[in-house]
Amino acid sequence: MARLFSAIVPSPEAVADLAEHVPGHLPDGAAEIKLRWTPPDRWHLTFGFFGDDDSEQRRTKWLHRRATGLRAPTLRLAGAGSFPGVLWIGVVEETAGESADAMRKLAVAAGAGRRPYRPHLTVARYQRGQHAKRVIGGLVDQLADYRGPAWTPSDLVLFRSDLSSGSPVYAAVHRVELDA
Template identity: 30%
Template sequence: MNEQTQGSTVRVFIALAPPDDAKDELARELGPAYEAYPRMRWNRIEDWHITLAFLGELPVATAALLRAPLAGLAAARRPVRLAMRGGGHFDERVLWSGIEGDLDGLHRLAGEVRGVVRECGVDFEERPLRPHLTLARSRRDDPSSVVKAAAGLAGFTGRPWQARRLHLVGSNIGRGPGAIHYRDIEAWSFEGH
């Protein structure tokens, strides 16, 4: 691989994002945890998302091949009605908020998205869909903060909202020190009726 192609990859996933007012509602609920556990590595609110398919590191040209098929899929689909509820953790390291609502529709959408990706010839590890928003990660020396923060979210029930756009997202993970940041490569509105 030459230097020119080495720099032309991006870590890619396809996701849904809650609207700003739903994220603000959850952020208010997290206020006490933000204060109590400042050492946790909190994700930026603008990066909260529900991953439908994680594709890993792809050449930029391959990511571009996904645009037209994903646009077509979004144009034919209706928005999915969801809500955030409760909280939990993965391995006492990752804090998340759960997702409820039209989970059957969410799973169908994820299956369709993954089908489009396979049809484009992109290999990726198919993991079971566990709908959630990743909120924070613990530091290695502080696993109890995630467990306590998850307990603080147990009674949270957010208002219902519509996932109105499908997002093809790139991240800078592995690109140096500091927080992970995500950016839309492109996003498409669900336009089906």
């Protein structure tokens, strides 16, 4: 089964910096909640999730039409938090002036949906349970002050996520170049 999603990939510098700050060990209680770190080569900022019944060709045209000509925001990975089952690093926009709303415009064009959009990068997944609040809370506290280098993405990517091997394998289907 393959699923499509739109995303921005952080710069190599942003990935390297975050990789230095994410704990390299599993904290006490991690086995109980089945904590699994997301490998840095899969780190991305998802904007739109399109599911597994979407046509690549149709979605490519749709994304290209909506995102072409949009200004690239200047972004920074900063802070940490969690959703049920997900430990994440936050994303802040550092774009100034007329382009200060570039992140929101890009998210809307890329299919962020009707729910409020919370830009984030997933660094770990876990199974919810009694011990999750303590373990994940400790990791959020540990990463709360994280502030990585700023970067400006060059493109928005439509990815295919193939789940047939158990772990997702991402492949770029289409790239829409963003204006600097």
